Amino acid sequence: MKAKSLKRELAVWLFGVLSTLLAVDAWYSYSDALRAANQAYDRSLSASLKGIAERIYATESEIVVDIPYSALELFEAGSSDRVFYSVGLSGEAPITGYDALPTPSDLEPNIAVFYDGYYKGQALRLGAMLKPLYRTEFAKPVVVVIGETTNSRQEVVQRLFKSEIGRKALLVVVALLVALSATRIAVKPVESLGEAIRSRPDDDLTPVDSRQVPAEVVPLVDAINLHMDRIGRMLEARRRFITDAAHQLRTPLAVLNTQAEYALRQRRAEDMRPAVEAFHQSLGSAIRLTNQLLALSRAEPVNGLMLSRQQVDLAAIARDMVVELLPLAERKRIDLGYEGDDSPLFIAGNPVLLREMVANLIDNALRYTPTDGLVTVVVEAAPESARLRIIDNGPGIPEGSRDQVFLRFFRLNPNDHHGSGLGLSIVREIVHGHDGEIELLDAPDGQGLEVRVSLPA
Ligand SMILES: Nc1ncnc2c1ncn2[C@@H]1O[C@H](COP(=O)(O)OP(=O)(O)O)[C@@H](O)[C@H]1O
Numbered sequence: 001m002k003a004k005s006l007k008r009e010l011a012v013w014l015f016g017v018l019s020t021l022l023a024v025d026a027w028y029s030y031s032d033a034l035r036a037a038n039q040a041y042d043r044s045l046s047a048s049l050k051g052i053a054e055r056i057y058a059t060e061s062e063i064v065v066d067i068p069y070s071a072l073e074l075f076e077a078g079s080s081d082r083v084f085y086s087v088g089l090s091g092e093a094p095i096t097g098y099d100a101l102p103t104p105s106d107l108e109p110n111i112a113v114f115y116d117g118y119y120k121g122q123a124l125r126l127g128a129m130l131k132p133l134y135r136t137e138f139a140k141p142v143v144v145v146i147g148e149t150t151n152s153r154q155e156v157v158q159r160l161f162k163s164e165i166g167r168k169a170l171l172v173v174v175a176l177l178v179a180l181s182a183t184r185i186a187v188k189p190v191e192s193l194g195e196a197i198r199s200r201p202d203d204d205l206t207p208v209d210s211r212q213v214p215a216e217v218v219p220l221v222d223a224i225n226l227h228m229d230r231i232g233r234m235l236e237a238r239r240r241f242i243t244d245a246a247h248q249l250r251t252p253l254a255v256l257n258t259q260a261e262y263a264l265r266q267r268r269a270e271d272m273r274p275a276v277e278a279f280h281q282s283l284g285s286a287i288r289l290t291n292q293l294l295a296l297s298r299a300e301p302v303n304g305l306m307l308s309r310q311q312v313d314l315a316a317i318a319r320d321m322v323v324e325l326l327p328l329a330e331r332k333r334i335d336l337g338y339e340g341d342d343s344p345l346f347i348a349g350n351p352v353l354l355r356e357m358v359a360n361l362i363d364n365a366l367r368y369t370p371t372d373g374l375v376t377v378v379v380e381a382a383p384e385s386a387r388l389r390i391i392d393n394g395p396g397i398p399e400g401s402r403d404q405v406f407l408r409f410f411r412l413n414p415n416d417h418h419g420s421g422l423g424l425s426i427v428r429e430i431v432h433g434h435d436g437e438i439e440l441l442d443a444p445d446g447q448g449l450e451v452r453v454s455l456p457a
């Protein structure tokens with residue numbers, strides 16, 4: 001997906017909002033302009049209407065209409081408009097002027113009324129009023145109507161409207177341009193920040209200087225610095241781990257070397273045999289150490305194995321591992337047993353890692369419990385979780401060392417070269433990767449160790 005552009009988004013929004021506002025404003029501007037033009041033009045319509053009405057009078061036999069030229073000239077001077085008028089008794093054909101001009105029905109004496117109408121296909125603005133004659137011969141009043149085509153009125157409206165809208169449209173365009181260049185200015189520091197980070201050497205994890213950036217970008221810089229700090233510490237931990245691992249591997253390899261040299265010095269094949277046996281044993285520890293290193297690397301969160309979770313039957317895994325390690329237990333005459341239901345106990349997890357975890361814990365129990373000992377593996381359901389307990393009756397781990405044994409390469413007995421000191425680190429990595437918890441306790445009988453692992457169901 002293409003990244004959203006701030007500039008584009010802002011432009012679209014601003015343009016949408018401003019043009020809607022402009023459209024609404026245009027509507028109001030148009031009605032304002034029309035009202036202003038009507039007001040001005042109606043005033044002269046009114047003058048003409050009154051001019052004509054003043055010159056209407058009645059004798060005993062007829063009505064005299066003497067339309068003053070000025071009343072009509074007013075409109076025609078220099079304008080493209082035509083004027084229509086009619087004077088006649090209310091409800092009858094006009095005495096003079098045009099036939100059937102639109103006339104409102106509810107006129108009142110001596111009050112001019114203005115309205116829009118159509119006449120012979122042309123839009124007209126009209127004024128009308130009633131003039132009472134106050135004579136018994138003519139009971140009905142005279143209706144005076146005068147209308148004018150709206151060309152020049154429209155011209156004025158359009159001129160007013162266009163200049164108004166033109167100015168405002170210009171304002172919208174300027175506002176858009178200002179907003180766009182403002183985002184460009186605002187985004188600039190982010191771009192140069194990106195450039196500065198991109199052009200760094202690979203191993204430069206020093207903090208970015210947040211004094212060079214505007215206040216709004218400081219949180220981003222802080223977050224980058226925090227992340228770089230984390231990466232730096234992770235790299236340092238990894239570097240230390242590789243050094244430690246190399247040191248740990250060096251010991252069995254040096255022993256192997258000595259044993260090989262010793263074997264080579266022997267002249268007779270049968271003298272070589274004990275040396276080769278020792279050689280074989282040391283090789284076993286070296287292989288174990290290498291396997292543990294690999295297991296640890298697999299269990300690390302960066303490896304992503306933890307992400308591929310599925311429904312896993314923890315009880316089945318525990319039973320399988322007990323069966324798998326029975327030969328090891330028999331060699332030490334240890335009574336290795338499984339306690340728990342035969343029904344499955346499902347948790348969301350990675351089966352490979354969970355087997356690794358159980359194997360390491362049973363291996364520890366068998367390894368550190370003396371001959372003829374007792375090791376019990378328990379799997380039980382707990383509220384919203386599953387619990388795995390591995391109980392032995394060996395020497396246990398003193399309370400003060402229960403944190404340390406989780407450290408990489410830590411062994412309670414540093415002279416024990418069979419272990420790698422990685423087992424519990426691997427276990428804890430796997431437990432935490434499954435959002436679980438691990439505890440070291442005294443065994444229920446008092447003698448020995450109980451390792452208790454809780455994993456969310
Ligand atoms: N069940 C146990 N009983 C007594 N001590 C134990 C037990 N499990 C672990 N330990 C102690 O914790 C240390 C660290 O264990 P671990 O990380 O598995 O490394 P390793 O077993 O390779 O030495 C062991 O060296 C041992 O001293």
Ligand SMILES: [Mg+2]
Binds near residue numbers: 419
């Ligand atoms: Mg171990």
